[in-house]
Amino acid sequence: MQQSADILKLFEESAIAAGRVILDIYRAGAAVRLKGDTSPVTEADEAAERLILAALARHMPDVPVVAEEEVAAGRIPDVSGGRFILVDPLDGTREFIGGHDDFTVNIALIEAGTPVLGVVHAPALHTLYLGGAGKAEKVKLDDKDAVIARMPIAARLKGASPSALVSRSHNCDATDAYIRKAAILERKTVGSSLKFCMVAEGVADLYPRFSPTMEWDTAAGDAVLRAAGGMVATEDGAPLTYGKRLPGLRAFENPPFLATGRPSERG
Structure with missing residues (x-):
């Protein structure tokens, strides 16, 4: 191998x-x-x-x-x-x-x-x-x-005023609702898998994603973020997995997820 x-x-x-x-x-x-x-x-x-x-x-x-x-x-x-x-x-x-x-x-x-x-x-x-x-x-x-x-590069610890990244082309009401509920004041709009990488290099704290994605959209950025000390988790807190078939989703479709920095920022 x-x-x-x-x-x-x-x-x-x-x-x-x-x-x-x-x-x-x-x-x-x-x-x-x-x-x-x-x-x-x-x-x-x-x-x-x-x-x-x-x-x-x-x-x-x-x-x-x-x-x-x-x-x-x-x-x-x-x-x-x-x-x-x-x-x-x-x-x-x-x-x-x-x-x-x-x-x-x-x-x-x-x-x-x-x-x-x-x-x-x-x-x-x-x-x-x-x-x-x-x-x-x-x-x-x-x-x-x-x-x-x-x-x-290394993901950072979340500070007192965390910043979030959102998709330029695929933002949705559920993502906006999450950001409001979490009282996140700073948000930046970015396209593509760069959002994972920006969390990985410590220039942002999290990337919430509630609109649909496929596994090929997220896997490489997920690998970078995990290697930098961060995590991509589903709404129940479990790590996002790949090669899955979930009820109600297409083959290789992801559920909603949250990409975050280092562990202390996870609840």
């Missing part, structure tokens, strides 16, 4: 390569169409996913891969063995279409329902986050995707 550090390196290199393809299309302007569930998709989503899947097939051929556009096309592998990879080639497609830079590439390894390794790459921001193998890091890249710096 491959070492965790080698897998993280593969995920990092694959995400960066996919980011180059995405940025080329982003700068040129992408054609948009709707999938069967009415969510948008572009050629950037599809080209990035093909690149990532090819890399994973070369280096980890025996590990099933659940990828967003593959699932949309009806190609869903058997993950009953408990070890599989989740891929969202372009998280924040609406941000991408709208000209916002906070879209990401997400790759995560799941073992026994837990995201143990993950990479989140924000190509337009020249920033990458990774988590697992005993570390959580923020990586800064130059315009040619060479590494400028690697910095360890």
Whole structure:
């Protein structure tokens, strides 16, 4: 079995390569169409996913891969063995279409329902986050995707005035109600899985999410946050799990969750 550090390196290199393809299309302007569930998709989503899947097939051929556009096309592998990879080639497609830079590439390894390794790459921001193998890091890249710096990150303890992150494109009344009930005065709107990473690096305290998400939306950011000392939990306080089928939800759909920083802030 491959070492965790080698897998993280593969995920990092694959995400960066996919980011180059995405940025080329982003700068040129992408054609948009709707999938069967009415969510948008572009050629950037599809080209990035093909690149990532090819890399994973070369280096980890025996590990099933659940990828967003593959699932949309009806190609869903058997993950009953408990070890599989989740891929969202372009998280924040609406941000991408709208000209916002906070879209990401997400790759995560799941073992026994837990995201143990993950990479989140924000190509337009020249920033990458990774988590697992005993570390959580923020990586800064130059315009040619060479590494400028690697910095360890850690989730913070919640202060007297906690701050919350909410989705730019998928906020809902239930999330707003939670923030009001928790008396959180500071909130920031951010797209994509970057919200997990911002909690992981200690620039925000929590990310409540009550509108629908899929496992490929959250797994990589979840892995980064856990490696940084944080947690993603369901409303009953249990850790969010992966490869699940829950009553009333689609395969790989998440229930509502709360992503938080270090343990002392959890009730």
